[in-house]
Amino acid sequence: MSPRVAVIGGGLAGITAAIALAEAGAAVTLLEARPRLGGATCSFARDGLVVDTGQHVYLGCCTAYRGLLGQLGMTAHAPLQDRFDVTVLAPGPRRGRLRRTALPGPLHMLPALGRYPFLSLAERASVARPALAMRRVDPGDPRVDEQRFGDWLAAHGQSDRARRALWDLFTVSALNIAGDDASLSLAATVVKTGLLGRSNAADIGVPALPLGELHGDAGAAAAAKLGAQVLLGAKVTAIEVDDTVPPGASVPSDASVPSDASVPSDASVPSDASVPSDAPGASRSRSRSRFCLRLARPADPAGTAGAAGAVILADAVVLAVPHEAAARLVPPGALPAATVAGWAGLGASPIVNVHVIYDRPVMDLPFAAAVDSPVQWVFDRTRISGLAPRGPASSRAQYLAISLSAADEYVDVPAATLREQFVPALAELFPAAREAQVTEFFVTRERRATFRQAPGTARLRPRSGTQLPGLVLAGAWTDTGWPDTMESAVRSGLAAAIELRHTVLSRLGLPRAGYSDSVVSGSVVSGSEGNASTSTIGVRQ
Numbered sequence: 001m002s003p004r005v006a007v008i009g010g011g012l013a014g015i016t017a018a019i020a021l022a023e024a025g026a027a028v029t030l031l032e033a034r035p036r037l038g039g040a041t042c043s044f045a046r047d048g049l050v051v052d053t054g055q056h057v058y059l060g061c062c063t064a065y066r067g068l069l070g071q072l073g074m075t076a077h078a079p080l081q082d083r084f085d086v087t088v089l090a091p092g093p094r095r096g097r098l099r100r101t102a103l104p105g106p107l108h109m110l111p112a113l114g115r116y117p118f119l120s121l122a123e124r125a126s127v128a129r130p131a132l133a134m135r136r137v138d139p140g141d142p143r144v145d146e147q148r149f150g151d152w153l154a155a156h157g158q159s160d161r162a163r164r165a166l167w168d169l170f171t172v173s174a175l176n177i178a179g180d181d182a183s184l185s186l187a188a189t190v191v192k193t194g195l196l197g198r199s200n201a202a203d204i205g206v207p208a209l210p211l212g213e214l215h216g217d218a219g220a221a222a223a224a225k226l227g228a229q230v231l232l233g234a235k236v237t238a239i240e241v242d243d244t245v246p247p248g249a250s251v252p253s254d255a256s257v258p259s260d261a262s263v264p265s266d267a268s269v270p271s272d273a274s275v276p277s278d279a280p281g282a283s284r285s286r287s288r289s290r291f292c293l294r295l296a297r298p299a300d301p302a303g304t305a306g307a308a309g310a311v312i313l314a315d316a317v318v319l320a321v322p323h324e325a326a327a328r329l330v331p332p333g334a335l336p337a338a339t340v341a342g343w344a345g346l347g348a349s350p351i352v353n354v355h356v357i358y359d360r361p362v363m364d365l366p367f368a369a370a371v372d373s374p375v376q377w378v379f380d381r382t383r384i385s386g387l388a389p390r391g392p393a394s395s396r397a398q399y400l401a402i403s404l405s406a407a408d409e410y411v412d413v414p415a416a417t418l419r420e421q422f423v424p425a426l427a428e429l430f431p432a433a434r435e436a437q438v439t440e441f442f443v444t445r446e447r448r449a450t451f452r453q454a455p456g457t458a459r460l461r462p463r464s465g466t467q468l469p470g471l472v473l474a475g476a477w478t479d480t481g482w483p484d485t486m487e488s489a490v491r492s493g494l495a496a497a498i499e500l501r502h503t504v505l506s507r508l509g510l511p512r513a514g515y516s517d518s519v520v521s522g523s524v525v526s527g528s529e530g531n532a533s534t535s536t537i538g539v540r541q
């Protein structure tokens, strides 16, 4: 009989864990509180347009995330640049272009840096010093995580101008915190792996489909194809543990076990209440299980008729929710109270997206970065949103989305005020915007987009394993060594699956199908080496 694993949280971490565990032979139930999968990567419809709440990109070094894309059959729908190539705009006529050469990293960026127009010659030359020094920075060293990236850059000869006009371009968006305030450890992971690593490590991948399709719909389809059950609108309110049931095994309800241990905490719940008759593991429903998940309300299995119960029984649990929710759900005894309380210290940092639709094209690039402007990065979303084919051929409207990371100063500002600031800012960057009419303007705000990636956060991020055999954590905020990104989420999902497999599930002799040795051994999820890795999830696409 396959062990039943409940995965709580249908973001990228939960989707990854669900797929990896279903591939390994577990009977997986994926529970998501919202009516869709995808978590922080989501889309919504607005007046016939498909809008992503936040523009997402990834880098070539994001091997685990690329593996997930492959597993979902979505690689072609989130294409990578053939070469790192970023146009940098500023008010006025000057444009910079940071395009890598074919030279091996870290030499690949040198020619573009040498021509970068927004720094003086001396400032450009000064970049070599931190680039060389960064090679000696160990992101895993706790002392490194106690330092601010800005202090470290300043100590290595980087002027305020160099920090704002060059380093911020990459670290603010990657770490979602003002560049100077970032943890040196996390910044070093980004810089060493992306910018100074293999020559193709920083090539940028941009979704060509709305995130809801790219991850949510595709994740649900892939999980279902592997036999996993997806329950949407399934908010878990409590995880109860029956310690008398050994990890990884259910106990028949008529087995000779103490009667007071038969059902977790609430004896009124029938032991088979959790599992719809067509669910994986339903034939085992008369057995008692180690974990009992309480739902806020009965959940509908996605794509099937009928409702599941308000209780889910499982032999093992992956808790793949944001850190605040995990602190509320993690059962007593799973981790020291101080560890769970410490997660509050991870905090939150907002991302705001400003969406502007013009009556004509104003930007001639797929995306661009900006300096000396409140605009940080701006993306052409005309095609992806469905705007392009919607109007008549003569209507050549263009939809731009400005992505504002570390957006504390914008997150509470009314849309009308943001319009007064950002429409002129775009006009400064794009001369064609001065003549164009803005036909729509709206704002999306993600107040808790990522945790606040400041110094001192590494020690607050838990590993996937807990002291409660059978319960593991996942989520981009857990201790992956990576910033709170899609890559971190996928790595955490893989780490959780590996942890369960190595501890509880291996005792049950799950088949290895779908797991390559590299993933089982952890080579993909340990370290940040880049592009040669063979994330398994993805090998079989």
Ligand SMILES: Cc1cc2nc3c(=O)[nH]c(=O)nc-3n(C[C@H](O)[C@H](O)[C@H](O)COP(=O)(O)OP(=O)(O)OC[C@H]3O[C@@H](n4cnc5c(N)ncnc54)[C@H](O)[C@@H]3O)c2cc1C
Binding pocket: 008, 009, 010, 011, 012, 013, 014, 031, 032, 033, 034, 037, 038, 039, 040, 041, 053, 054, 055, 056, 057, 058, 234, 235, 236, 237, 320, 321, 322, 325, 351, 352, 446, 448, 449, 450, 474, 475, 476, 477, 484, 485, 486, 487, 488, 489
């Ligand atoms: C606006 C924005 C822009 C971003 N840009 C980028 C980018 O360009 N590149 C990049 O790599 N990363 C980016 N990120 C970060 C990236 O989206 C996240 O790191 C990643 O998606 C987190 O995935 P996760 O699975 O760990 O968590 P989440 O996506 O938060 O998923 C957790 C899920 O758990 C569910 N849940 C919570 N409580 C319960 C419960 N009690 N019961 C059941 N389900 C529950 C939630 O509904 C959610 O779906 C961005 C994030 C935002 C918000």
